[in-house]
Amino acid sequence: MKIESIDFFYLSMPEVLDIGDGSQDATLVRVRAGGLEGWGECEAAPLPTITAYVCPMSHSACKPVKASVEGMNINTPEDILKISRKVHENSFDLLQADHTLSGIDIALWDILGKYLNEPVYKLLGYKKSYPKIPYASQLFGDTPEQTYRKAVQSREAGHRAVKFGWGPIGRGTPAEDEAHFRAAREGLGNDHYLMIDIGTVWAEDVETATLRLKSLKAVNAYWLEEPFSNMALDAYSALAKAEPVIPLAAGEGCNNFVQAAAMINHAGLQFVQIDTGRIGGITTAKRVADLAAKKGITYVNHTFTSHLALSASLQPFTGLKDDMICEYPVEPKQLALDITSNHISLNDNGEVAVPEKPGLGIEVNVEALNQYLVDTEIFIKGQRIYSTPDL
Amino acid sequence: MKIESIDFFYLSMPEVLDIGDGSQDATLVRVRAGGLEGWGECEAAPLPTITAYVCPMSHSACKPVKASVEGMNINTPEDILKISRKVHENSFDLLQADHTLSGIDIALWDILGKYLNEPVYKLLGYKKSYPKIPYASQLFGDTPEQTYRKAVQSREAGHRAVKFGWGPIGRGTPAEDEAHFRAAREGLGNDHYLMIDIGTVWAEDVETATLRLKSLKAVNAYWLEEPFSNMALDAYSALAKAEPVIPLAAGEGCNNFVQAAAMINHAGLQFVQIDTGRIGGITTAKRVADLAAKKGITYVNHTFTSHLALSASLQPFTGLKDDMICEYPVEPKQLALDITSNHISLNDNGEVAVPEKPGLGIEVNVEALNQYLVDTEIFIKGQRIYSTPDL
Incomplete structure (x- = not known):
């Protein structure tokens, strides 16, 4: 053609x-x-x-x-x-x-x-697609009380993993952040995955980040996401070694393969998060997924928009059985929902799988x-x- | 204001x-x-x-x-x-x-x-400005004969350092590249600095690059510039260790401080090349110059356009006495010359200095x-x- x-x-x-x-x-x-x-x-x-x-x-x-x-x-x-x-x-x-x-x-x-x-995933060389456990991505509340209520709602909606990010977090004192972290954990209960996303607020400031590690450990954070600017390799690797150890996640800001490779090889990450809509598409995302698998780092999609973007983000790593978590937008604007006629719903196990249809399997409305x-x-x-x- | x-x-x-x-x-x-x-x-x-x-x-x-x-x-x-x-x-x-x-x-x-x-350099904290030895930046000829003639012209024009780049280089066989390298050296004579710029043609391909090291050594290349994509840290550091050792230069593609820091700390460079017009301006370029000085890596400007850009590119490192080389565009288009009423000419020693005038010291025409x-x-x-x- x-x-x-x-x-x-x-x-x-x-x-x-x-x-x-x-x-x-x-x-x-x-x-x-x-x-x-x-x-x-x-x-x-x-x-x-x-x-x-x-x-x-x-x-x-x-x-x-x-x-x-x-x-x-x-x-x-x-x-x-x-x-x-x-x-x-x-x-x-x-x-x-x-x-x-x-x-x-x-x-x-x-x-x-x-x-x-x-x-698409078959064209990428995968024989089989493995469903992923979706984590619900949402913003912190403006107050710990709001964060608590959002967490309760997420638990009641049946989410097994929830990420809170952005909003007021990282901009105030360690004690203020701790109150939000605790509110999120209390609202979710102890049997749910809880991820925390800082949205790069600390730029390259390892000291400020280190002051939050104890409270992140206390709420059993599954990962700490983007404490620093994308590509701040030395800040990331210093924090990765600081005690208590909290697994680090980052990479959504990478716009090509060599940047993602630099984050994988030099930032001390345990999770690399790739947005197919930024890194150069599925071609480049698949290269990153291959490298991550080789290096024993978990690949996770970054997706905050439509289900067209979601299918495109899942294809590059849906064949990796051990990479079980995926980002799943839970409070997108109506536009993002209206872009497609069909949507990727949770299956009976509460998991997310790519459509078993030609291409991305998503119809644009x-x-x-x-x-x-x-x-x-x-x-x-x-x-x-x-x-x-x-x- | x-x-x-x-x-x-x-x-x-x-x-x-x-x-x-x-x-x-x-x-x-x-x-x-x-x-x-x-x-x-x-x-x-x-x-x-x-x-x-x-x-x-x-x-x-x-x-x-x-x-x-x-x-x-x-x-x-x-x-x-x-x-x-x-x-x-x-x-x-x-x-x-x-x-x-x-x-x-x-x-x-x-x-x-x-x-x-x-x-500007005084506002950046430098007490004194040190003139730099300009290297003439130009494209390789289409044939070794053309490259030879360009090199002879550069020598006759009085340039003490010349960089050849882009054009056919890196796209053919090692022998074809070697013919261009030799033509450049023969045209310049042995008492001139000769730099070679690959323009990222080899992407991440260390093997192809390594095949050229011997011929680069034979012509006493002062540096090998951008053999790989910007941020291809592991390709750069592998080549930096390969024999015979040729000093590597790169960094013009960096668009923020943390990328330049990654290149300085993880790519095995001996020269970091910063374009003030890409990296976020003079503010960010000065931060990179400070880091390079601390790490013992030579800072060089990347400038291929007007003398407004040239003054802006020189200010961040003009106070570093040991960083003696600067890029100086020798065959810019008329537009680049016409942008400014005054120009930064070579002094009697054939060196380049920033204007000792308020601001950048350059009048836009x-x-x-x-x-x-x-x-x-x-x-x-x-x-x-x-x-x-x-x-």
Whole structure:
């Protein structure tokens, strides 16, 4: 099949709030080839991501992403790998390019799976898919009382693993953070996994992080996520060795393979968290999953948006039996739910599995998208180089 | 002073060629405050860089850069540091943001220097500026004969250090590369520094790189630059240990401090090369220079564009006496020359020094820019969120 068209759509909730909720807008990608359609999602700021596809060339290593994709053939997984390599070679000085590539790569795997009548994970070389225990991802409450109530609700909703993150955490005193950690544990009870996400607030400050280890140990935190900026290797590895030892998780900010490899090899992580919509798509995510498995580090998806993104995030590691946990967005905005007609529901064991259908196994709900479409136009020298395509 | 306006300008040569020459377009930034003007330059794709300044917010950590800059006060170096931190906190999920911040940060140092009547390097804490030996940066010829002629011309032009890069190198056989290396050395003679730049062509392929070490040693290469992708730490450190040992140089692709720190601490480099127009500006570049000095690694600027960018690139390490080499663009496009009214010329010793004038000491040639201005407009929901400002 020859790629006939690649279209980017900027979608948004009517109002975007200043909170740590990445499901308030979306960058969707549609690929058409051979009479088929594939869909992907970039977990990225829509407008810069779109411009990285359509902008004029700056020089030989700073080309728009479209220069490496338009008109390419796609019949085998190797063809997708070729496109991924070509984008890196042609656009490595265009910083945003990896986020743009991510949605395209996902859409290419989706369409190839439909063409070859196989789920994506089989095309990646896995024989079998293993269901994962979903952890419910949500924001801390503004007060420990709110955090407690959210934890009780999560327990009552049947979640076996819950992650609290962002909000006020890490910005006040150790005692204030401890009150939130305790509230979360008390609300959940002792038989649930509890993960804590700092959202990089401590930047590179190992001392501030170390002051929280005792209270994290006291609530039996399953992991401590992103205490530091992505790629702050030495801060991570210092904290990994500090007592009491709390397993560290990070990696969602990586936008290519070598960054994820650096985190795996030099940060002392026990969990590497990859967002397929940022790292360059399924192709790159699978490479990271292979490396993590080789190094004995658990791979976990990072997903906070739609079930299209969720399926794309699960495919790269669904064949790894020992990597049992997956992120599962529990309080996404309506937009993220409306993007797809079908959803990945929990099975009778409360687990999550990728659809056993061709491609990503997810139908995009084209009609529902219209209400969220953000009409966008870009002109260079009076020429329109982008306008929102028809759905 | 309160920041009154920040304006982005997209400039370009009439024709942009598919060659490794980053001086074919430019992203200029103008800051106005307290009746003064400061100028900066992002070494980055103009359109994505501008959109990262003006795009709508996606969530609390994916805000446009303007959210952290507009209306801020700037009276001391600490104020610039505060803005830099704020951008990282508010925009760490917006990949392009670091490239956007770079030009703003440079313009802020320029205007602060004018306000305090000091060259930027003094505001950075250096008492004295040390002139550097410039190396002439140019592309390999298409054939060894062309490379030889370019080398002879460089010697005749009086350059004491010359770097050849990109073009055909690394894409053919080791013997083909060796012919270019030898041609460069023969053209230069034995008393000149010769650097070789691979432009990341070997990605992560240590074996291919190792096959060239003997011929690099034979021509007494001063360094081997960017054999691999930026952040490919393990490929770099493996090559650094391979025999015969050739000093490695890299880092121009780093877009924040922690990436540069990772390269310094884990890649086995002897030279770290920082582009002030990419890494987040002068603020971040100075942090890298401090770390490099502490670790005994030589800091070198990466500059391929205007003399505004050159002054901004020199300031962070001009006070380091032992770091004697600097990159100096010798075949920039006319645009890069026309951006400024004054230029940083070689002194009688053939050395390069930052201007001993307030700020960056470089005057932008506003009238000359008009002919290069790329008229740009961006509309979201029918509202114009960006149009090329008046010069």
